[in-house]
Amino acid sequence: MKTLRVPEATVTRMSIYSRFLERLDRNGMTTISSNEIADGVGVSPAQVRKDLAYFGEFGTRGVGYNVQTLLKYTLKILGLNQAWPLAIVGSGNLGQALSTSRGFNARGFRVACVFDYDAKRVGKRIGQLLVQPIAQFPELTRKENIRIGVIAVRNSLAQEVANIMVQSGVQSILNFAPITLRVPADMEIRNVDLSITLELLTFNVGLKAAQSL
Amino acid sequence: MKTLRVPEATVTRMSIYSRFLERLDRNGMTTISSNEIADGVGVSPAQVRKDLAYFGEFGTRGVGYNVQTLLKYTLKILGLNQAWPLAIVGSGNLGQALSTSRGFNARGFRVACVFDYDAKRVGKRIGQLLVQPIAQFPELTRKENIRIGVIAVRNSLAQEVANIMVQSGVQSILNFAPITLRVPADMEIRNVDLSITLELLTFNVGLKAAQSL
DNA sequence: GACTGTGAAGCCATTCACAGCT
DNA sequence: AGCTGTGAATGGCTTCACAGTC
Known part of the structure; x- marks a missing residue:
């Protein structure tokens, strides 16, 4: 080939x-x-x-x-001629923003379920979805044949969530926690670190200031 | 030099x-x-x-x-030995998530004000801040000496927000709208496009599938 | 004449391998 | 002996320039 x-x-x-x-x-x-x-x-x-x-x-x-x-x-x-149901873990501000985002609900993508560790958040409504307890992750993602997981939890939980995703047969992870996750080599993993981009800005602003001395 | x-x-x-x-x-x-x-x-x-x-x-x-x-x-x-007050425009899900995010409120960064176009959102409370009307942008950002603006509005408003930022003397822009903004060459601008990362995932998953035929 | 497709050249980033210090 | 700092080699991406096609 x-x-x-x-x-x-x-x-x-x-x-x-x-x-x-x-x-x-x-x-x-x-x-x-x-x-x-x-x-x-x-x-x-x-x-x-x-x-x-x-x-x-x-x-x-x-x-x-x-x-x-x-x-x-x-x-x-881009592989967008098929449906890609997503599972988001974390229903805080970021998780909610992603769940309802047009980028995550168009062009083949659809947020199929949202999970949380916090019992107080479980059962809450986000758009059409109800927040599920994390314990349900393996069962629900298998049932819905979900291959992409999104990590939107706080740093200290991120690795644990990644492990659960790996064990549940999810193939690719989009990680918003600003830490380096350990996953098997055959997993597709991408990190989105919002503050890195901010720090790139300040570095360049600083450079410009130095050059105009 | x-x-x-x-x-x-x-x-x-x-x-x-x-x-x-x-x-x-x-x-x-x-x-x-x-x-x-x-x-x-x-x-x-x-x-x-x-x-x-x-x-x-x-x-x-x-x-x-x-x-x-x-x-x-x-x-x-990285330029983080000084304070970087930020102005966020857009108080929807994403704007709220960013406003309260640790990445945006640590290591020198601090969300100093949040603006919105929608009168229904103006005056709402986000953490310690009150959402301001967009009309206040030039005055407030000058007063607070804000040099970084964050665009978290829907696509159709993004270019207009960018223009306001340029006119108000903001030097750098972090843009979350998935469109290419036109700004003067001396502006620092970075785009964060969440769905690009998702599509990178699906492309690679597709590649792997093709290779295992 | 206009615009695509592409080898070759140029440029930039990463890796190698080792000299230099502690 | 251990680990940094760095020129040289490699590898990869982008730009150039033009042959090929409509």
């Missing part, structure tokens, strides 16, 4: 292109060039073409890309 | 090292080697040394690094 090796940065941009194409499609646009895509999302045209080329030839020379067709391909490439 | 050119990935890791060192310091550890740091945060020891070397020589050969000293340096490098 031809194993295609795609840079992670390319996948990230595919997601951005895809969202942009969705908007164009809603606006009834039918054809677009790599130049216009580049302009719309803030990268170089060559980058756009190179990225798409990892997955095939989707355009027509002299013309450009068909918006609908390309959109369909990007969705398929 | 010697302009030091540091990879963005290095800055990201500095933030991770710094948080790790904080934990070690709390636990009373005094000395640590690049090997142990690497192990603790999941990178290679050479990477740790190279990263630190961008900023100076902090270690002692044959011994390692002093935890407290190195922690202090990392905080200074």
